Amino acid sequence: MKCNNCGRELQDGMTICSCGATVAASAVGKDDGKKKKTISIIVGVVCLIVAAVLILGDVFEATDKVGSEESEYIEMVQEGSLYFFPDETVEDAFGDFFADPEWKSFVSEDGDRIVEFNGTCTYDYEDANCCIQFTVDEKTGEFEITYLDIAEDTFSGVDINEVLEIIFSE
16 A cells, blocks of 8 residues: 555555655555455346346246146046036046046137147057047136047047047946
8 A cells, every 4th residue: 555645655554654644544455446346246146146036936937827727727627527428527537448648738729728638549459549639618617529539530520429438438
């Protein structure tokens, strides 16, 4: 540190210079400036980390909401029953009939809530993939089968009812 009066180099801890001037206790040395800069950088990095954690927390929370919303519709269909088969839930009937059951939920290009079931069954004496889609009314919780295909053969109308009769009779 240097004397503010004469400019002489002072030893650490000196409070009076040989010229008689009192050395100010608030004089800032080169090291103090580096310390302040380092502290500023550390504070900045900590702020960035906190901001990143808050942003990522919101992203994960939004993902959880989507996942739980999809689960809600899947459970709605699984725990529900079909009009012609009111005594058995969809999940129980499908679980007894199909192997490797998989459920998912999504919104179609038309904006409809779809719950899709995929499983394996025997069709024409061979293992085949079956895809059944339910359209769910998000307001009322009612659902209906709007698509059914087995081994890429698409069924509609009365044919869907015949397939359901087989599934629910197992």
